Amino acid sequence: MSKESDDRREVKVLTREKLDLRQLVKAPEVGPSVVGRSIVRTDAMLKVTGRLDFGADYLQDGFLHGKILRSSHPHALIKSINTKKAKELPGVAAVLTAESVPGRNGFGAIIPDQPVICGDKVRFVGDAVALVAAETEKIAHQALELIEVEYDPLPPVFDPREALKEDAPKIHEKGNLLSYNKLRKGDMEKGFAQADVILERTYQVPFLDHAYLEPDICMAIPKADGTMLVEGPMQAPFTVRRNVNAVLGVPINKVRVRQIPMGGGFGGKEDSPIDLGCRAAVLAYHTRRPVRIALEREEITLQTSKRHPMIMQIKIGAKKDGTLVAFEGVIYDEQGAYASMGPVIPPAGGSHIHAMVMMPGPYEIPNVKVDAYLCYTNHPYGGAMRGFGAPQVHVAHEQIMDELAEALNINPIDIRRKNGFREDSATATGQVLEQSVGLHDTLEVCTRAFDWDRRYQETGYVDEGKTKRRGIGIGLGWYRTSIGTNNDACGANVYVHEDGSVLLYTGITEMGQGSFTVLPQICAEELGVRMEDVRLVQPDTDVVPESGPTVGSRSTTLMGNAIILAARQVKESILEMASEMLMVPMDRLESRDRRIYDRDNSGKSLEFREVAARCMAKGKRLIGQGWWAPPPPTLDPETGQGNPYFVYTYSTHMAEVVVDMETGEVEVTDYVAAFDVGKAINPKAVEGQIEGGVAMGLGYALMEEVALEGGYIQNLNLKNYLIPTSLDVPDIEPIIVEVENRFGPYGAKGIGEMPNLPATPAILNAIANACGGRVRTLPADPERVFWAIKEAERAVR
């Protein structure tokens, strides 16, 4: 098996040099040898051949099976729980209620407001009222049925606007408003006074489920020394640890959290492993036996976090020529029952404040005001899902830009050309974008590749029977790298051995995004060894340095820098030693492709492993530890002004759709997506992110929705919760643009979450372009498109 990609199709990577737009800031002295290559993912073979063991494949011998009894009401007081019959069932090892939690009866990624086991009240139908551990899963199920719970139902709240009313039932003691945040820039009155056109629109998006392929699983194993080992597929092992230790009431160093292979996360496995980890650990604590909790698909939908629904109101003002003068936004952000990833972690962490910051879009607007309300309801809770508050607001700002362009009779790409961020633009938070701003590059390259100008003239009916119309749409996007918290940092350890082989320790997890390929690539590049010389160690909180969570499109950039710093410490030993051995000054030495050589006389060289062996023999340091934190974030809580995130990725998407005018059916027929990623460490992996992201954004646009009725989810499994199949996704042409990020490894910035953001509005805009009707409440399924067409037809008449 070749290490190179077998797919010989060339990956399109355009630097500004190639685009002939501008010279790159600086070119490296010697080109990289590992970085920038489409190396096949290190986990690819194991995954496609089915040889990789996921949690469900792990041996279950000796394990008890944990199950969760969930609330049968969206909002109720618990009057009584009788577990007697369940406890008497043979094979049942434990039936636990709230008072059995040894430490803090609460967990959460930011605020521990979610009970491990509810004691006095339940706040949504996914709440746990009792936990069971039994010898078999079947007995555990039977035990659940024997638990008798009496509820006293309370009036529920299902709408964030209702939740804010004074007389609304209080879901939590502190009230239903979890966070109110505001952004103030310029003078709104003056701004709107300059406008020739003012538009007001409301856009609404539903709860979304991550629908990751692998069902959640967690194993808690009590060790003889009193340590609790928690294993599972996770995005944030360190966050799991700091919740489990508090719930058990033991110090942090008495909990060990170990990552196992993960079959998809999309942000969802930031929260759910905390939930399962705490519950499995409590069961293991009481039974003193290993406990595994494996969720079934319906349980995942019921219990785990979702993408936040939002109601977004926008008032936007522009001059005749399209220049934006004022933007006023209100966000009703529905948190659901628990805080999860919603609330603010100062200064700019948490999904809610991120949504607020991103709401005006990648546009220069002198006067901006945003009010953002994050409200508890008795629905499932909103957490992290690929884009963290940004996909929602992209649906709003990209649609209103098109509606505005239409009102002004301007081509949708021109209004974006006029207002889109450039280098030195100021954002709505007053942040001046000093570097790595490739938005216009992506716009221009995408316009050309998609042939927008020609196609813009060629919309209309595509068939003789005049039932189907073609339309095109654009979506711009921007997305941060990093999470905007003060503690956002990554640590990495690099160990070089005497045979030249390398172990790389990081706390970043692999969920399918390719970190386990890209991170060793960076390590190999910096040390000057080959990719296959580096083995990456699965995250284990006992072994790897704290790295924060695998979220925020931060892994490649933040961890990449930490790895470079760690590798450089070892490289210094290596070069010092080689300098002695070759009698060549250190600054003339280069380490590349397993050789250390004299740049001025490449004949003079040593093998990397010879030098490593000598270092080991001489007691020279072969261990490096790197730690990197981005420039500190700032955001004034009163004005929402500051530099919340240190760098952004930019992109332009263009979609073609065909809409059946009589049925509302939409087919996405063509797609081009261009991204400024700073530097593609692994272009094929970047392409994979783009294609997967577009598919996900398409699902958000056309079909995905957690359907709720009276607090109960109507589509608990994947038969009724629809995500796109391969037949629903068009051919996607990804284009990579590289505008160097001064703060990134080799110039890189994040790409993980970004690709699904502009995809949703690009498709929605294409639908409106094709059929004249606009769907402002997602998803734009055939029925909604059908009624939008009818409404548009009535308006014309």
Place this chain on the structure above:
Amino acid sequence: MKDFELYQPKSIEEACRYLARHRGRARVLAGGTDLLVELKGGRVKLAAVVSLKSIKGLNKLTYTRKEGLRIGAMVPWTQLLDSKPVARNYPLLRKAAEKMGSIQIRNVGTLAGNISHASPAANGPIPLLLYEAECMVEGPKGRRVIPVEKVFGGVQKNTLRSAEVLTEIRVPTPPPGANGTYYKFALRRAMDLAVVGVGALVRAKNGVFDDVRVALGSVGPKPFRAKRAEKVLSGKMIGDQLIREASEAAASECAPITDVRASKEYRIELVKELTFRAIKESLS
């Protein structure tokens, strides 16, 4: 999932005996892509499941011009997809097979199971209603034939007696010169249930509708032939106006529900448009 007895009889007779023993609390397993999901979800609680897997001959698929197509109860969708006689003579059945679930589902699920399960949204009924297929049924009191139209009793209810087994589906050769089409309208392009299913089989002679059949699914408790629509067209001169009238008539025969996939109002609109298109396409 609750415990149940699993029987694997070697003959239909034996199968009927087990079904009779657990009268009303046993179900036949012929693929299981519906049944197992229901059992696991706890929606169906059974004392016994009678698998047809070990009964010889039920996986036979034969075709003769005279007798038409005979589909054994254990013939999976994949076998229908691979069959040349099906492709040549029963294009609507082939289309229904193509649109059925995923490869894994098609490898296991059977047409007979699909019919017996009697979901109003099922793929199988539309072509079978149009081709006027018959169900061969065996029970303790012997054999009988149920026209496919009569086999559906309501939402997920068939008209078989409790100890009877559907053993074979017979599909007569379609009328010569007839053309048809089947639309499965769903919210995505594969692996989804129909929001509305519409099929038509039409033979025209000298500009006149000679033989017209229209079948609808997902718009009532059972899939059915839209007799009023057929009557509007039958024997009349072909024309768009008339077809529109027939489509309205078809819509008047529907009693759809609103569910997680679509509203009843939208389903009615779809029936109007898709019936029109199906008849037009069958004529072209």
